[in-house]
Amino acid sequence: MTSAAQTVDSLIASHIAGTLPLPAHVLVAAHLQLSDQNRGFAGDLERLGGLGLSQTQPIPLTDRDRRLASLLDGPDTAAPPAAPQQQVGLFPPALRDFVGFDVVDVPWRTKMPGFREHDVGEFDGCHINLFWIRPGRAIPSHTHGGLELTLVLDGAFNDINGRYGRGDIAIADEAVEHRPVAETDRPCIGVAVTDAPLRLTGPLGRRLIDIIGG
Numbered sequence: 001m002t003s004a005a006q007t008v009d010s011l012i013a014s015h016i017a018g019t020l021p022l023p024a025h026v027l028v029a030a031h032l033q034l035s036d037q038n039r040g041f042a043g044d045l046e047r048l049g050g051l052g053l054s055q056t057q058p059i060p061l062t063d064r065d066r067r068l069a070s071l072l073d074g075p076d077t078a079a080p081p082a083a084p085q086q087q088v089g090l091f092p093p094a095l096r097d098f099v100g101f102d103v104v105d106v107p108w109r110t111k112m113p114g115f116r117e118h119d120v121g122e123f124d125g126c127h128i129n130l131f132w133i134r135p136g137r138a139i140p141s142h143t144h145g146g147l148e149l150t151l152v153l154d155g156a157f158n159d160i161n162g163r164y165g166r167g168d169i170a171i172a173d174e175a176v177e178h179r180p181v182a183e184t185d186r187p188c189i190g191v192a193v194t195d196a197p198l199r200l201t202g203p204l205g206r207r208l209i210d211i212i213g214g
């Protein structure tokens with residue numbers, strides 16, 4: 001049995017290795033910018049990877065590593081103080097840089113009462129969506145044609161697997177039927193990455209099969 005924590009760790013390892021589809025890469029980078037604990041874990045993995053590559057020579061930064069390093073740099077490290085209007089921002093920098101705006105500028109579409117969505121697009125065979133759930137609203141029970149990764153950005157939701165608050169990643173797949181319910185104190189805002197609908201083995205699903213099976 002693979003625990004959710006182990007699976008998130010595996011996602012982080014794949015993120016460091018650069019093998020995730022782009023939307024999942026962005027989601028994990030955003031998660032690391034919100035999670036001090038897992039940012040430390042990712043740093044340990046990077047150092048281990050460096051030791052594996054070379055024990056004596058400094059490792060030149062590739063463009064990808066530089067981008068990754070800049071993604072992993074939180075707003076606390078050597079960043080200039082945020083201007084007042086930026087402090088109201090909700091999105092972690094990795095997500096804001098990817099979608100091009102922060103929460104106040106999301107062009108939401110109402111999908112059903114109390115549930116709004118913005119389809120960011122499809123990249124590397126995976127969809128990435130922003131969502132907004134009214135306080136106390138339940139999303140209808142559903143299963144998944146493939147894999148669904150959800151990162152909570154504000155508020156929280158609960159489902160059969162537990163509670164997910166800001167910075168938490170929820171993972172669901174074909175075997176999971178759930179009915180996420182937003183907590184009542186504030187809207188739940190997040191970002192979700194999914195395989196193309198009804199595709200059982202899209203890039204992200206194959207990746208997770210590799211992770212779990214390997």
Ligand code: ZN
Nearest residue numbers: 142148172178
């Ligand atoms: Zn779901």
